Amino acid sequence: MSAIFVLPRQFHTAIVENRKEKHIRTAIWLFPLYMLVFNFFVFPVAWGGKVLFQNEVVNPEMFSILIPQKFGNYFISILVFLGGISSAISMIILSSIALSVMLSNNLIIPYGWLENFKIKSDTINTKTIVNIRKVSILLMIMMAFMFYKYLMTSSSLFSIGLVSFVLVSQLAPSFFGAIFWRRGTYAGALSGIIAGVLICYFNLILPNYFADIKEMAFYQDSFL
Known part of the structure; x- marks a missing residue:
């Protein structure tokens, strides 16, 4: 439950990108409702996968793709695959942006670039910040891939x-x-x-x- 508040993408969306207090009041009831409705569909998929593939060695994480395939509906499987790809990419993009902002604002700039920013114009500083965040995003994605490839x-x-x-x-x-x-x-x-x-x-x-x-x-x- 604490991940809702401290995950980088959640923190960035709820706090950094928040411009109006009334949005928080709406999110207090709308976000739990969204999670409840979203998880409601997990149970029939999991139950159906267990019933259909009870005698087969199948990764349960693939039930949503394999169930339509079992009935010959490859179009639904493609839609599920595209939906999974889009959600994964959106999480990567949002998390990368949030972490790059945190790194640049709290580590890189205060402990390495602050003095340079004081003597340069706002235009140059803006470009420098953007470049720092771009490099941070690239390095974080590379580190995440290496972590997955060799450790997980x-x-x-x-x-x-x-x-x-x-x-x-x-x-x-x-x-x-x-x-x-x-x-x-x-x-x-x-x-x-x-x-x-x-x-x-x-x-x-x-x-x-x-x-x-x-x-x-x-x-x-x-x-x-």
Whole structure:
């Protein structure tokens, strides 16, 4: 649930791109309703796939494409495929833009370009910011591909999503703590984020590309 607030694309859409407070009031009830309606269609697809492919080895993530194919309706399968491609591309675009804005505004410019911006014109500064964000987007997409190619290639989409949500959820305590708890400190927030990321990395990411590590005592059911 915390991913709704701290995912880069959600944060960018809800806060950075938000221009009117009344939009938040609408999103408070419309977004949960959208999620409820959207997930309502997951159950019949999952149930139908289990029934139709109960004796076959099929990836459940492909049910929405394979079910129409089983009945010879390839047109619906193509539409589902195009819908999945469009939604994936839109997520990549929005996430890349949001992360590039965060990187340029909070890391790259304050710690490397701030002095140059003070002595140059606004036109040059604007072009520089745009170029920084373009390069950031390119590097992030390349890093994401390398991460998937060499670390998560054998994992399912569900597993990758789970790892992503758990990792980004480490920002939630600091995010909500900054809003509701005034006694929180920078050192405490940073320590909590680092500790959470390390724990998630050791328990969720390492087992994906070191098969032997699952044999360690830490990963045995009896230990957990």
